[in-house]
Amino acid sequence: MITRRDSLSLLAGAASAAILPARTFAQQAIDLSPEQAGRPRAQIDEAAIKLIAKDAKFVKDGVFTIANTAGRLPFGSYANDTRTIIGSEPDIGQLIADALGRKLEVLPTAWADWPLGVTSGKYDAVISNVTVTEQRKEKFDFSTYRKDLLGFYVKKDNEIVIREPRDVAGLKIIVSAGTNQEQILLRWNEANIKAGLKPVEPQYYDDDVVLYLALESGRADAYLGPNALLSFKAAQEGKTRLAGNFSGGWPVLAEIAVTTRKGAGLADAITHALNGQIKNGNYAKALARWNLSAEAIEESRANPPGLPKA
Known part of the structure; x- marks a missing residue:
């Protein structure tokens, strides 16, 4: 099990690592060819x-x-x-x-x-x-x-940074029902309320178009989901950015x-x-x-x- 200090390190380190590559990645066209000429290849081991x-x-x-x-x-x-x-x-x-x-x-x-x-x-x-x-x-x-990372993604010009559970207090956060990330968010929220902090407002959407409109319009502050999928979309569309990462098994x-x-x-x-x-x-x-x-x-x-x- 990782400690709170380890968790914070994972949040901060992963955030910086994910933001930097996105700039160069977004400038590249995704190769959808079956040949995959740019795929790295290995020598026999x-x-x-x-x-x-x-x-x-x-x-x-x-x-x-x-x-x-x-x-x-x-x-x-x-x-x-x-x-x-x-x-x-x-x-x-x-x-x-x-x-x-x-x-x-x-x-x-x-x-x-x-x-x-x-x-x-x-x-x-x-x-x-x-x-x-x-x-x-x-x-x-x-x-x-x-x-296995989860990520908080926000509107590109939103300055929110999420480095620890208390940072979600009072925020409106989109999450998918019945997922691991929902359970983690609810545990964070419960702990924050016990500590006297403002509760999170979870939001649920079945339609991705409506979901991202909620982010763009400010009806939601952040979207919590699998980092890999959200990072890929953010880099390709340039409308959202990473606000923080943490382990998908948090705190493990x-x-x-x-x-x-x-x-x-x-x-x-x-x-x-x-x-x-x-x-x-x-x-x-x-x-x-x-x-x-x-x-x-x-x-x-x-x-x-x-x-x-x-």
Whole structure:
């Protein structure tokens, strides 16, 4: 568990990291081609290959087959050929496949279907913004590759900065019902009220157009959601900006990971491959392509502590 000081450091550090790359990212046209010519590629990592368990089985010979929900960018969506899945997660998959000396195949899946697909051997792994949890670790192995961050986004000219829970007191904040971020916001609000601070006014919208109109008009002060999605939109449209970040498992550090079947014998090799790409800079390039530099980790870990069971 991270301390309050660690939480504040995460808020401040992630905020600065996310704001700076957005300037250059916004100036670039998103490559929607199936070829993905700008995608970073890796050299074969013999040390990583040696860590593949002798009894490990891949779906196809010479191929690293991954699942992706292909819901929206930056995580994954269809290229302009309407068949090829592109995005930040396929980019990470490509680096791993290259390092293991294999071709990459990305298959679409519904979020509810990936666990069965991985455990049944339909996919070698899922790379689709999956957070490490203690419950999931009972059936899956993990190799981390990103921080799981939430972000407060405000109108571009709004000077609000949110560095700690007390900073949301009295604000009108948009959040999605039934989400992890809603539960965190409500816990913050409860603590603030007990401390004698003004309550938060949560706002809920089913329509993104109406949601962003509320931000632009001042009917809402901030929007709390997954940092990666909101950062991507902010950089592309230039209408909102990041006001603060914190862990998606607050106050526990949460991480996103490549997910493989428990005992499949692939996690150590994937973790080693990722660390090689972190060291040589390809990893940073892959995240920067999709404005995800704020979520970079310093080291990939195999099966780290995950979010506790509910």
